[in-house]
Ligand SMILES: Cc1cc2nc3c(=O)[nH]c(=O)nc-3n(C[C@H](O)[C@H](O)[C@H](O)COP(=O)(O)OP(=O)(O)OC[C@H]3O[C@@H](n4cnc5c(N)ncnc54)[C@H](O)[C@@H]3O)c2cc1C
């Protein structure tokens with residue numbers, strides 16, 4: 001079967017920027033994404049918003065429409081609503097598409113799967129009515145759906161952004177419960193002078209906080225001991241702030257505790273990963289061009305380590321330039337020249353990133369559960385106490401604990417519990433995360449039915465691929 | 468309570484949720500069509516059978532699994548409604564799983 005020069009998975013800022021660069025130099029490109037339109041998390045539905053006036057979401061969002069328009073103009077094969085569940089290092093990709101199974105082949109592959117929110121395993125986090133702040137954003141952007149009278153709890157820029165977006169739309173918010181520990185402000189302060197070079201970014205963040213404060217929505221700071229109230233449904237949030245316990249009634253609780261790379265794709269390919277001690281998460285190990293431990297597999301954007309949307313665009317372009325070079329479509333000096341501006345811009349962003357990482361460093365109390373009855377594995381319903389028992393029975397690493405307790409074996413395949421289980425084991429063993437390791441993952445990366453597998457089609461590249 | 472702020476002009480489709488016809492907007496996610504019609508429960512937890520509902524809305528938690536046109540384990544937050552689609556909340560638990568075609 002005719003292979004594509006390059007297949008890109010994920011049409012967010014990283015994947016779209018890469019596709020544009022590749023296509024403009026004549027590479028034959030396929031882009032696959034689960035979504036019905038390009039955009040990724042930040043620019044979701046930015047080109048066709050269901051909201052009467054999308055400008056209330058902010059210029060960062062509406063600016064995405066320009067990139068989407070450019071992406072949709074270039075000559076590539078863009079397959080929407082394609083759920084990729086197998087990527088082989090032989091260049092074979094399998095995905096679900098409207099209940100069918102499809103296959104394509106490529107010479108180079110670029111994974112741009114983006115980020116997911118860090119799970120926040122507080123008591124009651126599995127109750128219906130508890131969602132993530134990112135979920136609030138997804139629902140707002142793609143379906144103009146909001147939850148009135150919700151409480152928002154956690155820490156980090158995305159939390160403040162969605163609260164501000166709700167307020168601009170006139171959607172009532174019960175409270176914002178900020179869990180950023182006070183000591184984070186002190187720890188981040190020494191990094192502020194260098195971060196000031198990125199004044200516009202800094203100002204954007206401060207403006208959001210000011211906007212929320214001015215709205216009159218109750219804001220609680222330094223909150224600890226969070227617990228979702230309710231037996232069969234969320235009924236509110238209990239927490240401690242300024243040494244007092246508070247109960248806020250709400251039928252929707254949105255949680256947020258930062259984002260981490262969406263790892264399942266890079267893990268299932270068995271690429272080399274490393275522990276990021278600033279962001280407290282695993283990430284794939286790549287060079288400055290996103291090239292992984294398997295040379296024809298590159299990873300770019302938040303899926304390779306959290307760098308934000310602007311960084312993702314740059315990383316996508318850099319990965320594309322290197323792929324063009326590997327495909328003999330760009331000589332070395334052309335690569336060096338074209339890459340220099342993005343390499344410099346990425347380096348210039350890093351002091352700001354370091355400041356944000358320190359300020360919003362996830363607190364252990366919210367990253368790892370404390371209450372013995374809190375579910376760690378949502379799918380197989382394994383509590384902290386059950387995992388501890390498994391550990392005491394001799395399961396000392398994530399895979400052994402998985403074999404013993406079934407944690408991480410459910411439909412989400414450890415996407416939610418992976419970092420929690422690894423963090424708990426690291427604490428219990430009093431050893432670094434690198435020593436403890438992570439779940440071993442395999443394809444398929446989602447549940448499949450025989451029915452679906454039986455409807456099988458291959459997608460050849462258009463004939464002009466450079467062979 | 469979920470509420471829609473959608474501008475009015477899009478095409479409507481009819482789908483069924485657990486046999487009841489509901490109106491939805493073409494291209495809307497199955498999850499939002501369900502939630503706006505008061506059906507916020509998607510599946511049952513594997514062991515306890517407790518009610519579960521969408522958590523991430525972006526495809527990484529698998530709490531929103533429903534059956535769509537007879538096919539089990541479909542993510543309601545990722546699938547989009549189409550005319551005549553039949554959605555049922557998923558009743559599979561550990562005890563019923565063995566009889567199903569899930570791989
Ligand atoms: C829920 C959420 C909301 C966010 N909102 C904002 C925001 O408003 N502003 C902001 O600055 N930052 C936001 N972020 C941070 C965001 O990660 C980055 O700003 C930016 O979107 C990263 O770009 P990317 O191209 O690396 O990945 P993304 O934009 O995340 O794109 C990844 C794409 O990969 C696709 N994908 C993943 N797995 C598969 C698969 N198996 N098969 C097929 N396709 C797949 C996804 O559908 C997605 O479109 C958000 C993050 C999350 C998780």
Ligand code: FES
Pocket residue numbers: 520521522523524525526527528529530531532542543544545
């Ligand atoms: S709500 Fe998380 S996968 Fe659909």
